[in-house]
Amino acid sequence: MRTADIARRVGYSVQQVRDLERDGVLPPTTRTDAGHRIYGEAHLRAARAYRALAGGVGPVEAKKIVRAFHRLPVPQALALLDAAHARLDAERGEIARAREAARAISGEPIEDVRASDSMGVSELAAALGVRPSTLRHWDAEALVVPDRDPVRGTRRYTPAQVRDARIVHQLRRAGYRVAPLRALMPELRRARRSEEVAAALAAREAGVTARSRALLEGAAALCAVLSARG
Numbered sequence: 001m002r003t004a005d006i007a008r009r010v011g012y013s014v015q016q017v018r019d020l021e022r023d024g025v026l027p028p029t030t031r032t033d034a035g036h037r038i039y040g041e042a043h044l045r046a047a048r049a050y051r052a053l054a055g056g057v058g059p060v061e062a063k064k065i066v067r068a069f070h071r072l073p074v075p076q077a078l079a080l081l082d083a084a085h086a087r088l089d090a091e092r093g094e095i096a097r098a099r100e101a102a103r104a105i106s107g108e109p110i111e112d113v114r115a116s117d118s119m120g121v122s123e124l125a126a127a128l129g130v131r132p133s134t135l136r137h138w139d140a141e142a143l144v145v146p147d148r149d150p151v152r153g154t155r156r157y158t159p160a161q162v163r164d165a166r167i168v169h170q171l172r173r174a175g176y177r178v179a180p181l182r183a184l185m186p187e188l189r190r191a192r193r194s195e196e197v198a199a200a201l202a203a204r205e206a207g208v209t210a211r212s213r214a215l216l217e218g219a220a221a222l223c224a225v226l227s228a229r230g
Contacts, residue, residue: 001038001039001040001043001044002036002037002038002039003017003018003036003037003039005039006039006043006044006047009044010044010047010048010051011051012047012051017047018037020046020047020050020063021037021043023063023067024063024067024070024071025046025047025050025062025063025066025067026039026043026046026047027042027043027046027070029043041228042225042228045221045224045225045228046066046070046225048221049066049069049218049221049222049224049225050062050063050066050218052214052215052217052218052220052221053065053066053084053214053215053218053221053222054214055210055211055214055217055218056084056088056211056212056213056214056215056216056217056218057084057087057211057215061084062218064080065077065080065081065084065218065222066222066225068080069222069225069226069229070225070229074226074229077226081219081222084215085215088208088211088212088215091204091208092205092208094183094184095201095204095205095208097176097180097184098184098187098188098201099198099201101171101176101184101188102188102198102201118156118157118158118159118162119156119157119162120154120155120156120157121135121136121146121154121155121157124157124162124165127162128165128166128169130169135155135165136155138165138168139155141178141182142182143164143168143178143181143182143185144157144161144164144165144168144185145161146158146161147161164185164189167185167188168181168185171184187200187201
């Protein structure tokens, strides 16, 4: 096959196919006496594997994986693919935890932010029924970071930060540890209503599903690449 044949069958431009060869994603080609590249089924399999994987893990990681299946010992090459699956699995776990968190704070009026809700440390601690040291710990862990008085340096929680503190308090009572909360709070903070949280998580899950399907397709193509190695 010519470069144009590979490009047409994979859905890439001629230049993209040449770039994949240059980057080691495609095996080295032979050339005619006139200097034209000659491609075979091995190149087509590698190009298809890369295209599918790129949709699942991105172009940089996809190139790394396909090159590994050409050059590295089989266990090392498979380990890269396993790691990609593991990252998707971890992201699914994060989405599930975020959904659980959204349910745990379903009683919290997170859209109810009033100017009168601004509080100092002692006031907020009393309102939540926690110690002031707990709020300082949440500040240190970047869960709820209040504003600071420019002169005295004292903490002052804006209405939005009070809302965040209420959410953190509910989730801590529900058994959430600090590290998962640190990852969850930006997701919950961006949404002003519970419906927005649900919509954002649904969109994120759809993206993971699409990448997972692409990774599955890429794995099937890599199996053909691996079989050709003998």
